[in-house]
Amino acid sequence: MNDSSKPSVLFVCVKNGGKSQMAAGLMRRLAGDTVNVHSAGTKPAGAVNDLSAQALLEVGVDITGEQPKLVDLELARDVDLVVTLGREAQLDALPGTRVENWDTDEPSERGIDGIERMRLIRNDIDERVRQLLHALEADATP
Numbered sequence: 268m269n270d271s272s273k274p275s276v277l278f279v280c281v282k283n284g285g286k287s288q289m290a291a292g293l294m295r296r297l298a299g300d301t302v303n304v305h306s307a308g309t310k311p312a313g314a315v316n317d318l319s320a321q322a323l324l325e326v327g328v329d330i331t332g333e334q335p336k337l338v339d340l341e342l343a344r345d346v347d348l349v350v351t352l353g354r355e356a357q358l359d360a361l362p363g364t365r366v367e368n369w370d371t372d373e374p375s376e377r378g379i380d381g382i383e384r385m386r387l388i389r390n391d392i393d394e395r396v397r398q399l400l401h402a403l404e405a406d407a408t409p
Contacts, residue, residue: 274403275303275346279356279396283308285319285334286371289389293396302403305342311335322385326393350386351401353390369395378381 268381276294280287283306291306312335314386338358342394345348349366351358353373358366372391 273301273303274303274348274407275309275397276348276350276403277305277338277346278350278352279307279308279309279338279343279350279358281302282312282316283337283384284312284314285316286388287356288315288330288333288335289319289323290350290352290369290392290396292323292330292333293393295324295390296328297396297400298403301323302400303346305346306333307336307338307342309338310356311337316385318382318385321382322389323384326389347403348399359366361396371395375380 273391278287278290278294279313287308289305289307292304294304303351315330315333315335323330340361342365343361347359347365349358349364351366354370371391372387374380374387379387
């Protein structure tokens with residue numbers, strides 16, 4: 268159950284092992300308890316991506332205890348915003364729910380892999396999370 272006095276966001280990617288977990292972890296770090304933050308996947312993996320977790324640990328965010336989970340459509344309908352990350356994450360229509368897609372950087376398309384790839388993805392997501400938090404704070408200001 269969400270605290271309706273706080274904005275809420277659900278980050279969704281396919282596996283819920285990388286990008287959506289990164290976005291949720293970064294938002295939690297930046298927003299503290301001022302935003303209800305959730306993450307999920309359309310086809311969850313068995314574990315969080317090790318390189319995603321490592322890239323976040325470098326900036327003080329620990330997602331190593333997180334477990335990928337399937338999108339809960341009831342939750343998706345209840346949050347203020349659903350953010351899909353990447354081109355592959357697709358959700359059925361959620362009437363009345365604001366859905367936004369972040370077509371995140373994909374360094375592998377430029378031949379960049381490993382931890383360097385994850386750092387670039389982390390930095391892209393971090394900037395987007397900061398912008399989103401600023402917008403949420405502005406919306407909450409009377």
